[in-house]
Amino acid sequence: MAREKTSPRNKTSPGPTHKGGTRRRSPQIQKPKSRIQQANERKIIDAAIKQFSRHGFRGTTIDQIAHRAKLSKPNLLYYFKTKEALYAQSLNYVLDIWLSPLETLNPDDDPETALSNYIEKKMELSRKHPDASRMFAMEIIEGAKTVRSVLDTRLAALTKSKRRVLAKWSREGKLARIDGAHLLFAIWAVTQHYADFEAQVLSQTGKTLRDRQFFEEATDTIKRIIFHGVIR
Amino acid sequence: MAREKTSPRNKTSPGPTHKGGTRRRSPQIQKPKSRIQQANERKIIDAAIKQFSRHGFRGTTIDQIAHRAKLSKPNLLYYFKTKEALYAQSLNYVLDIWLSPLETLNPDDDPETALSNYIEKKMELSRKHPDASRMFAMEIIEGAKTVRSVLDTRLAALTKSKRRVLAKWSREGKLARIDGAHLLFAIWAVTQHYADFEAQVLSQTGKTLRDRQFFEEATDTIKRIIFHGVIR
DNA sequence: GTCTATAGTCCGATAGAC
DNA sequence: GTCTATCGGACTATAGAC
Numbered sequence: 001m002a003r004e005k006t007s008p009r010n011k012t013s014p015g016p017t018h019k020g021g022t023r024r025r026s027p028q029i030q031k032p033k034s035r036i037q038q039a040n041e042r043k044i045i046d047a048a049i050k051q052f053s054r055h056g057f058r059g060t061t062i063d064q065i066a067h068r069a070k071l072s073k074p075n076l077l078y079y080f081k082t083k084e085a086l087y088a089q090s091l092n093y094v095l096d097i098w099l100s101p102l103e104t105l106n107p108d109d110d111p112e113t114a115l116s117n118y119i120e121k122k123m124e125l126s127r128k129h130p131d132a133s134r135m136f137a138m139e140i141i142e143g144a145k146t147v148r149s150v151l152d153t154r155l156a157a158l159t160k161s162k163r164r165v166l167a168k169w170s171r172e173g174k175l176a177r178i179d180g181a182h183l184l185f186a187i188w189a190v191t192q193h194y195a196d197f198e199a200q201v202l203s204q205t206g207k208t209l210r211d212r213q214f215f216e217e218a219t220d221t222i223k224r225i226i227f228h229g230v231i232r
Numbered sequence: 233m234a235r236e237k238t239s240p241r242n243k244t245s246p247g248p249t250h251k252g253g254t255r256r257r258s259p260q261i262q263k264p265k266s267r268i269q270q271a272n273e274r275k276i277i278d279a280a281i282k283q284f285s286r287h288g289f290r291g292t293t294i295d296q297i298a299h300r301a302k303l304s305k306p307n308l309l310y311y312f313k314t315k316e317a318l319y320a321q322s323l324n325y326v327l328d329i330w331l332s333p334l335e336t337l338n339p340d341d342d343p344e345t346a347l348s349n350y351i352e353k354k355m356e357l358s359r360k361h362p363d364a365s366r367m368f369a370m371e372i373i374e375g376a377k378t379v380r381s382v383l384d385t386r387l388a389a390l391t392k393s394k395r396r397v398l399a400k401w402s403r404e405g406k407l408a409r410i411d412g413a414h415l416l417f418a419i420w421a422v423t424q425h426y427a428d429f430e431a432q433v434l435s436q437t438g439k440t441l442r443d444r445q446f447f448e449e450a451t452d453t454i455k456r457i458i459f460h461g462v463i464r
Numbered sequence: 465g466t467c468t469a470t471a472g473t474c475c476g477a478t479a480g481a482c
Numbered sequence: 483g484t485c486t487a488t489c490g491g492a493c494t495a496t497a498g499a500c
Contacts, residue, residue: 036483054374058291061475075484077477112463134373137428141366141373142286144431151435159436176462181437182453183462189425190418196369197421199376203383204391205413221414229461230408230415231344268465293493307466309495471496482485 041079043069048090053135056142057087091139091146094132101125102158107165111175114165116223119187123219126195127209133195159184183226190222273311275301280322285367288374289319323371323378326364333357334390339397343407346397348455351419355451358427359441365427391416415458422454 033041047068051060062083066076080086101121106114126133139147159181166180194201194209201207207214265273279300283292294315298308312318333353338346358365371379391413398412426433426441433439439446 040483056288056291056370056374059288059374062477063475072485073476074478074486078483081477083476115462137373138288138370140429140432141369142288142291144435148431148435151432155432156436174464176456176460176464178453178456178462179449182450183457185425185429185433186422186454186457189421189429193417193421197372197417199380200372200383200387201417203376203380204388217411218414221410222418224408224410225415225418225461226457227461227463228408229457229459230347230410231459232406232408272465294495295493304467305494306468306496310465313495315494465500467498467500469497469499472494474491474493476489476491478489479487480485481487482483 037079040069040071044071044076044079044086045090045093048086049094049135050131052087052090053131053133053138056138057083062086088146091135094135095147095150097125097129097132098136099155099158102162105162105165107168111166111169112227115187115226119191119223119226120219122187122191123194123209123215123222126191127215130195130198130209133192137192137196186226190226194218269311272301272303276303276308276311276318277322277325280318281326281367282363284319284322285363285365285370288370289315294318320378323367326367327379327382329357329361329364330368331387331390334394337394337397339400343398343401344459347419347458351423351455351458352451354419354423355426355441355447355454358423359447362427362430362441365424369424369428418458422458426450 044065047065048060051065051068054060055064062076063073065086066073069076076086080089101118104121105118109117136147139145144151162184163180166175166183169175170177170180198208205214209215209218276297279297280292283297283300286292287296294308295305297318298305301308308318312321333350336353337350341349368379371377376383394416395412398407398415401407402409402412430440437446441447441450
């Protein structure tokens with residue numbers, strides 16, 4: 001509702017999700033992209049993620065992104081026809097980053113190893129890509145209008161499969177008898193908190209995940225809480 | 233940076249934090265507020281929280297808030313001189329709600345009772361005031377420009393005092409030997425997740441906290457994870 | 465206190481030269 | 483592909499009647 005009002009014309013295009021385009025023409029209608037083109041698009045998307053993650057869609061101006069990417073505003077719009085399209089493509093990037101750790105949760109490991117690896121991957125993501133994490137968080141808080149379809153399909157399929165793994169471990173007596181969905185939410189929430197609420201964490205502890213020791217301490221404490229609880 | 237550009241003049245006023253003004257004049261310079269005035273201000277702030285929580289500062293227009301509160305735009309601006317002032321006052325409201333549960337964490341209870349009560353209070357807050365939770369989350373993600381001073385003073389004092397309680401329980405062998413700051417973060421993250429990431433929770437489970445059974449299940453599972461862990 | 469009208473600004477998007 | 487210039491809509495805030 002806020003978004004439509006921005007633009008006079010209502011382009012419904014989230015743009016083609018096409019990515020990883022190779023140099024030689026693939027058997028599609030799409031034109032191949034030159035090297036400058038790819039480099040510029042990448043620069044723009046990086047700048048866009050930084051800006052969108054701090055100010056949201058409406059709070060960000062094309063000018064700010066262009067300035068960050070060291071391009072002029074019309075030049076940026078040469079690569080991405082509309083602000084909407086740029087937002088959608090940036091979010092696609094973020095989504096790929098966000099989804100990848102979950103795929104590695106291995107059913108053949110024992111639960112402690114598998115969850116330990118998963119928590120570490122999520123924490124590394126919070127450390128290396130806090131902007132991506134924040135942009136994703138904002139999109140969800142704002143109602144997930146743009147990514148809802150991905151959540152309903154790709155993420156839903158992934159969580160369903162991983163919940164089956166967790167349920168199996170439960171039946172085997174290796175894991176507490178709890179609903180896997182809530183366990184996944186808990187892991188997402190706790191690990192992303194250090195990126196999304198960085199300002200608050202910084203205010204209360206004076207540290208961020210860029211502090212190596214703090215990072216280790218946080219990761220270790222999260223594992224201990226989730227694996228063995230705090231009540232003695 | 234995004235915010236200043238909105239308004240031509242830069243009013244630095246976050247407005248008086250004065251609140252709970254009684255009918256009769258208090259020994260201050262402030263004028264007393266009439267009944268209509270109070271009712272209208274309350275209506276406006278409620279509407280503002282809903283709108284800001286979904287679209288952020290720039291994504292929200294005064295018109296939208298006015299419409300929600302069933303007032304005209306200039307009439308709203310009669311009560312709050314600028315959009316900035318309205319944002320700051322709404323955030324004050326939200327902060328009071330957000331801070332209250334932590335104050336009740338009772339050092340004289342045993343840890344399980346005290347933390348159980350705290351988690352319940354936080355979850356009830358996520359259920360009853362998801363908008364407030366989301367507005368707070370957005371403000372933090374955007375860098376906490378407006379609330380940083382409160383985080384650094386009021387919240388810091390509160391967490392410091394509560395961390396002492398947690399440390400005492402640790403020394404007494406009632407609680408695992410972990411840093412209380414990370415435990416507090418974990419509880420905040422997990423409980424607020426159901427409000428802030430409602431769209432994602434809904435997508436993956438088909439439910440929200442408004443579903444009574446789901447609420448009970450979520451609260452219970454969170455307690456079990458944090459109290460006793462998931463590895464068996 | 466509440467309204468209509470409007471001033472003044474910002475920003476997304478395009479035109480068109482190079 | 484990249485730039486300068488600019489159009490036109492949307493938004494905050496104020497003026498001023500009632």
